[in-house]
Amino acid sequence: xxxxxxVWILLVLSxxxxxxxxxxxxPASVQPDGPPPALRPRKTWHFAAAGDSxxxxxIIMPAIAHGAAQDQAQFYWHLGDLRWTSDxxxxxxxxxxxxxxxxxIADYENRSWDDFRQNQVAPFGAIPFFxxxxxxxxxxxxxxxxxxxxxxxxxxxxxxxxxxERDQKNGVVPDAGPKTYFHWxxxxxxxxxxxxxxxxxxxxxxxxxxxxxxxxxSKNESVHTVVVGMHAALPESISRGHSMNEWxxxxxxxxxxxxxxxxxxxxxHKLVYVLCSHSHYYMEDIFNTPYWRSHGGVLPGWxxxxxxxxxxxxxxxxxxVAKENVYGYLVGxxxxxxxxxxxxxxxxxxIHESDIPQSVVEHYSPEFVHWCFISNSxxxxxxxxxxxxxxx
Numbered sequence: 001x002x003x004x005x006x007v008w009i010l011l012v013l014s015x016x017x018x019x020x021x022x023x024x025x026x027p028a029s030v031q032p033d034g035p036p037p038a039l040r041p042r043k044t045w046h047f048a049a050a051g052d053s054x055x056x057x058x059i060i061m062p063a064i065a066h067g068a069a070q071d072q073a074q075f076y077w078h079l080g081d082l083r084w085t086s087d088x089x090x091x092x093x094x095x096x097x098x099x100x101x102x103x104x105i106a107d108y109e110n111r112s113w114d115d116f117r118q119n120q121v122a123p124f125g126a127i128p129f130f131x132x133x134x135x136x137x138x139x140x141x142x143x144x145x146x147x148x149x150x151x152x153x154x155x156x157x158x159x160x161x162x163x164x165e166r167d168q169k170n171g172v173v174p175d176a177g178p179k180t181y182f183h184w185x186x187x188x189x190x191x192x193x194x195x196x197x198x199x200x201x202x203x204x205x206x207x208x209x210x211x212x213x214x215x216x217x218s219k220n221e222s223v224h225t226v227v228v229g230m231h232a233a234l235p236e237s238i239s240r241g242h243s244m245n246e247w248x249x250x251x252x253x254x255x256x257x258x259x260x261x262x263x264x265x266x267x268x269h270k271l272v273y274v275l276c277s278h279s280h281y282y283m284e285d286i287f288n289t290p291y292w293r294s295h296g297g298v299l300p301g302w303x304x305x306x307x308x309x310x311x312x313x314x315x316x317x318x319x320x321v322a323k324e325n326v327y328g329y330l331v332g333x334x335x336x337x338x339x340x341x342x343x344x345x346x347x348x349x350x351i352h353e354s355d356i357p358q359s360v361v362e363h364y365s366p367e368f369v370h371w372c373f374i375s376n377s378x379x380x381x382x383x384x385x386x387x388x389x390x391x392x
Contacts, residue, residue, distance in 0.1 A: 080134025
C-alpha cells in the first residue's frame with residue numbers, strides 16, 4: 001500500500017509540474033481551463049508614447065521608432081501635433097533645400113501630412129501606430145474633418161475597429177465609425193484617447209461616449225487599468241497655463257473628465273493613468289497641485305511633448321521630475337516584476353543626437369540634425385550664446 005501511495009503522489013506532482021511549465025508558455029488569455037486570473041503567470045509587456053513631432057519630428061521620430069523596437073513595444077501612441085501647420089516645419093525646409101527645391105505655402109499645406117506618414121509613421125514598420133489629434137491638426141486651413149479623412153486608415157486599424165464592434169455588440173455605445181476619440185483594450189488595460197484639439201471640446205457627444213466607456217470598464221472584471229491619453233492636459237495641472245484651462249469649455253468639461261476618473265478609481269478600485277503632451281517638455285506627477293490635493297485627489301499624470309517640437313522652458317512650479325530641452329518618449333511597462341497586477345511603470349527615454357539613424361542624418365545633413373539639438377528650443381544654451389540661425 002505504501003508503494004502505491006508513493007506512485008500516486010508522484011503522478012500528481014508530475015501533472016502539476018507539467019501544467020506549471022505549460023502555463024509559462026501559453027498566454028493567460030488563451031487558457032480557458034486554467035487557474036483563476038490571479039494565479040496565472042503575469043506577462044510583462046511594453047508600449048511607447050509621446051506627442052508634438054512638428055518642427056524636427058522627421059529627425060526625432062525615426063530614432064523613437066528604433067528605440068520602441070528595441071523596447072519590444074506593443075504599439076506607439078502619438079499624442080497629437082504632427083506638423084506645425086501655422087508655419088513651415090524646419091525639417092521639410094531642410095530636405096527641400098538639399099534637393100535644391102522650393103516649398104510654396106500650397107505645397108506645404110498639401111504635403112505636410114503625407115510627409116508625416118512617410119518620415120514619422122513608416123519607420124515604425126510593423127509596430128501598430130495609434131494617431132491622436134492635436135490643436136495644430138485643426139489650425140487653418142486644416143480641419144478635424146480633413147484629419148479624419150486623411151488618417152481614416154489609422155483611425156480604423158484593427159484594434160480600434162474591433163473595439164467599436166464589441167462596444168456595439170455589448171450595448172456600450174453605437175458604432176458611429178472612426179472618430180478622433182477612440183479606445184481599445186489590450187490585456188486588461190483600456191487605452192482611451194480624448195480629442196481636446198479645439199475650443200468646443202469636450203463636446204457633449206464625446207463626454208457621453210467617454211462616460212459610457214468608463215461605466216462599462218467599471219463592470220468588466222477583465223479590465224483592471226485605464227490609461228487616458230489626450231493632447232492638452234486636463235485642467236489644474238502644473239502646466240495650467242498651456243492646457244485645457246486656456247478656454248472656458250475646456251476648463252469645465254476637462255474638470256468633469258478628471259472627476260469621472262477619480263470616481264472610477266475610487267468606486268471601481270481600478271488603476272488610472274493620464275498621459276498628454278502639448279507642452280514641449282517632459283514632466284511627471286503633473287496633477288500633484290494644491291487644487292487637486294484639496295479637490296478630490298491626485299491622479300498619476302505625465303507630459304511628454306518631446307517628439308521633435310520646438311522645446312519650451314519648464315514652469316517655475318515644475319514637478320520634482322521635469323526635463324526641458326530634451327527629446328524622447330515614454331515607455332510604459334505593464335505588469336512589471338514585483339509590482340501590483342495591472343500596474344504600469346513609466347520611464348522617459350531621452351533621444352540624443354547620436355541616436356539619430358545614419359540614413360536620416362544623410363537625408364537631412366549633419367548640420368541640420370545638429371541644429372535640431374542645439375537651436376530648436378526656447379531654452380538658452382548654458383553659455384548664453386545663440387545657436388546657429390534657422391534653416392532658410
